[in-house]
Amino acid sequence: FGRVAKPSGGRPPLPTRLMVGLHYLKALYDESDESVVAKWVENPYWQYFCGETVFQHELPCHPTSLVKWRKQVGTEGIEQLLGQVIRSAMDMAMLKPREIERVNVDTTVQEKAVAFPTDARLYQQARKTLVRAARKRNIKLRQSYVRVGKYAFFKQSRYRAASQLKRAKKYSRKLRTYLGRVIRDIERKLPQPDAQMAMLLERAKQIKQQQRSDSNKLYSMHAPEVECIAKGKVNKRYEFGCKVVLVTTSLSNWIVGTLAVHGNPYDGATLSDAVEQTHRLTGTTPQQAAVDKGFRGCKYHPPAVQVLVAGTRKFKGVLKRLVKRRSAIEPVIGHLKQDHALKRNYLQGSSGDCINALLAACGFNLRKLYRGLLMCSS
Structure with missing residues (x-):
């Protein structure tokens, strides 16, 4: 540094x-x-x-x-912190280079610290953000809709909770109308907005115009990088954040790679980047990777790695044991979310997603390193 x-x-x-x-x-x-x-x-x-x-x-x-230091060093600097933890584990013989040749790879969702993005809530938040920005610039709006907007949002929420959908939709339309009026009022009184105001107006227009079936929708005014990801979970149908790829050693569950990717790509398309990052952090390229069915599709697999997709065919001998060992990555994801801040990311921007994922991996590996030192001392 x-x-x-x-x-x-x-x-x-x-x-x-x-x-x-x-x-x-x-x-x-x-x-x-x-x-x-x-x-x-x-x-x-x-x-x-x-x-x-x-x-x-x-x-x-x-x-x-x-915060300022993280912005200065960037994602590359935080990645060096993870690499240093891995090298320390290797120097203490807690992680052997041969273990990195066989890895488990899986993806999960790192949720962003945003409220659940219903249409009514997005209309309300967009209007409040524009009104706040207009007041900072001494723009006197014809009407701010502070009182009636709050009342309409409460009514919409209560009607929706009571399954009175027609009445709830009526108040959603009112909130959308209030947002459109504020947008047009600001554009009339500020024909040449500054860069920040122009960005807020653009986001508010996108929220007002987007429909249910549109792609690349905006789910938050302050975090436009948030994506809607459906993992097929029973208790959580949709998650709002970004996808994170994890690479762990098959034998001892050390995290040797973690990568936050945007654009909600297909799982298999993230495998090459994850393997490349593992080589960058450890100096060793994995030879075998056990994955789930989400990584199917050999055209995405790196040629130097033997990819073992669980559940697609019968394996025998050593390969069968490696595929059965693939599920060992699932509790690692659980610990990252419950113990190391991967469950909800509070860092700003796309770089904040990458930094939070790397710090979570650092924390998990440090805890393993700490326990290993305690066992050696005892």
């Missing part, structure tokens, strides 16, 4: 070891930026881990410094 830590005038940058250590602790214990900084002051072990030699009584930095 020399290019990031290099001073370029102004306040000197914070120590790299401090920022890397805080992000490792954040990933390991599933903390927010605010809580990891607050707990750092109380914990001498955390301070020593981050390079301090004397106990500190003040915050190491403002929580927003973590």
Whole structure:
């Protein structure tokens, strides 16, 4: 991180070891930026881990410094953190290079921190966002619909919950009308909007015009990268976020690759990129990959990897054991979601999706590394 830590005038940058250590602790214990900084002051072990030699009584930095540092290093920098954890496990002989030759690959959905996008809620949020932006620019609107919009949204929600669909649809149309009036009012009074206002107007128009059968719909005003993904789950028909590809070792379940992909691609189309990332992080290319039926289609498979698709044909001997071992990746996904913030992503933008997935993998591997050290010491 020399290019990031290099001073370029102004306040000197914070120590790299401090920022890397805080992000490792954040990933390991599933903390927010605010809580990891607050707990750092109380914990001498955390301070020593981050390079301090004397106990500190003040915050190491403002929580927003973590946000700025993540933006500076980008996805490539956070990927280096995951690579360093994997290399540490290999140096301590907890992960052997031969284990990386046989991997399990699967995909899951990393949900974004957005409300469930019903039409009425999108109309209401788009109108509120435009009204707030207009007030910041001292634009006096003919009517803001703050009171009647809130009333219409409540009525629509209650009628929908009571299965009175005609009445609910009536109030949805009202909310859509209110949004259209605010859009036209702003365009009349601000013929040449600035870049941010033009972006908000474009998103609001898309929300107003999109229909149920349209593709590439907008599901959030503040997170346009959110996609609707149907995984066929009984308890959750649709999930809103992005797809994440995970690569774990077949024998010991170390995460050796995690990749957030946008555009809701076919699972098999993500396999080549996942294998390439594993080679980039570990220096070893997997020879055999056990996958589920979502990865069917040999034209997407990398030629250097033997892809074993479970449930498509009968396997014998060693291959049969490898395919049966494929399901070991499922509890890894569960732990990532429950213990390491993969369930709901609060980081902004498409880069935030990639960074959150990489940090979750760092936390999972660090926990395995920590348990291994405890067992060795005992």
